Amino acid sequence: MxxxxxxxxxxxxxxxxxxxxxxxxxxxxxxxxxxxxxxxxxxxxxxxxxxxxxxxxxxxxxxxxxxxxxxxxxxxxxxxxxxxxxxxxxxxxxxxxxxxxxxxxxxxxxxxxxxxxxxxxxxxxxxxxxxxxxxxxxxxxxxxxxxxxxxxxxxxxxxxxxxxxxxxxxxxxxxxxxxxxxxxxxxxxxxxxxxxxxxNEFGLIVVGNDSFRDAQFKNLVIGDQVWNQACNCLEVYDGTQWVSLRNMKAENGLYTGDNKVKLGGILIEPTLITTSATNTFAFAGLQESTNTEDQIVVMNKSTGVLKQKPSSTLHQKKQVIIIASDGQLEFTTPLNITNSDKIDVFRNGVRINFIAINNTTIKLEQEAKCYQDDKVRIVQLY
Structure with a gap:
């Protein structure tokens, strides 16, 4: 703007x-x-x-x-x-x-x-x-x-x-x-x-309201102008009706309020904002999201069109493979544990249950006790 x-x-x-x-x-x-x-x-x-x-x-x-x-x-x-x-x-x-x-x-x-x-x-x-x-x-x-x-x-x-x-x-x-x-x-x-x-002049007439305006202009001509004290605005006759700055039309993401043009409204056509290294575009003061179901805004790499995407589809993972010793039940996770639901544990390719005993250590269920050289794979999402 x-x-x-x-x-x-x-x-x-x-x-x-x-x-x-x-x-x-x-x-x-x-x-x-x-x-x-x-x-x-x-x-x-x-x-x-x-x-x-x-x-x-x-x-x-x-x-x-x-x-x-x-x-x-x-x-x-x-x-x-x-x-x-x-x-x-x-x-x-x-x-x-x-x-x-x-x-x-x-x-x-x-x-x-x-x-x-x-x-x-x-x-x-x-x-x-x-x-x-x-x-x-x-x-x-x-x-x-x-x-x-x-x-x-x-x-x-x-x-x-x-x-x-x-x-x-x-x-x-x-x-x-x-x-x-x-x-x-x-x-x-x-x-x-x-x-x-x-x-040779701009003959602007001042009227108190619409009734006085209509009485002044018996034979309207396109371009007739008047200062209307009732709306505190300049009005121009467009051949059909009186059009005023106070009632000017705002659209495509803009609206009018208190005789001002303001941001906020429905886009009625594709709208492109072009930035550069100098003329950047930024938001400040955004609230932090704590809702796991909030959507994430992503941008099409070809067109730049903004879209929304579930945050669950953007999870990344890290995994580690550990060669177990005979009777081993406890293992260290590749990342700190923030949510046990984001961790999967496999012994020799079979998924097994576990519990978290602290923020870096899990313990397998007793029936899944390892033998020497078993492969334990821990997959952790983040």
Whole structure:
């Protein structure tokens, strides 16, 4: 089983939400995925895209207009156990200019994101460039940074004239009658949270449970993805059903438990483990067997296939032939006596009875007393 820790691909989600207070900025949430090869027999984890959990990273945000860089900042943060990060762009460590220096004139800007996995020592990797439109507050950007936003229930409650960059909070907007922050773009009121370019990002939606998920996705498309808080997992629609990492299939000697892949299960296909002088295979901590009926594991010398064999078939023997003297009854065994049943005694080819008088000596029955030059053969199994 091999797990590789280098990261090659990261998919992320950007959400823009205006914050008003001492420090202006907007929310950034990301799901960091580990797309490096992870080899587990019987399970293609590579296709499942495992989240990169509990990893320290640095995110660098660069905000540009059509011609130049307006602001750069960095955040060093750790992903949670599910690979998620959440921060506010505007509250990082400034690298170039300050967040207040950005000229929020209502025109389109770009948010460029780079990421550095600190444990990899690979430096920053460019992730994506997304379009953003963000105005901290209406009017002069150098006045009243904590200015109030007018709250209305419909656009009919407003009275012109409007200025470019004016913003309002509309409590009832769209087919879902959802509250939305709106901006005047010099032509009409438009929601600030609109996705200006949905083709260049990983648009991950977060839902509380399956019911909310199904309500969000009326017209399902293969590849739709969602973070489901009920199962605490990433789900992907495969054209028939929602498939999640929590319910990933493990087989051929593996199973899943507590959202983890574990060893133990039924082999459903021939499985070969190849070792070498360097890459050996061993078991430690095995219990000692005291049951004489336990089976012994043997290996086919040609195929390497493991099989079991009764221990009784693996007994070996040692024998000794003694030329007896007249009247001799006691003889020394070739090995220490551990079990009398493992000893056979023959006098002149005829098996005779005996008793063990100590751990190295046997005594023949009285009727089997030897004559001079009788041959006594003692066969002892071990």
């Amino acid at each position: 091999k797990f590789s820790h280098k990261i090659r691909l990261f998919l992320f989600l950007l959400t823009n939400t205006l914050l008003f207070g001492q420090t202006p900025g907007f929310n950034y949430q990301a799901l960091i995925l580990n797309n490096e090869e992870i080899q587990i027999p019987g399970t293609n984890v590579l296709e499942n895209k495992v989240p990169l959990g509990l990893e320290e990273i640095t995110l660098r945000f660069t905000i540009t207009n059509e011609t130049s860089v307006e602001y750069i900042e960095e955040h060093t943060i750790s992903t949670d156990e599910n690979g998620m990060v959440s921060l506010i762009v505007g509250e990082g460590i400034p690298i170039s200019n300050t967040f207040y220096d950005i000229n929020w004139d209502g025109k389109l800007k770009y948010l460029n994101v780079e990421l550095n996995i600190l444990n990899n020592n690979d430096g920053f990797v460019f992730l994506d460039s997304q379009k953003i439109l963000y105005i901290p507050q209406p009017g002069n950007r150098n006045e009243n940074r904590n200015g109030n936003i007018k709250i209305v229930s419909s656009l009919g409650d407003l009275s012109p004239p409007y200025q470019l960059g004016d913003i309002i909070w509309l409590t009832d907007y769209g087919i879902n009658n959802s509250p939305s922050l709106m901006i005047w773009n010099d032509i009409k009121w438009t929601p600030i949270n609109n996705d200006f370019d949905p083709t």
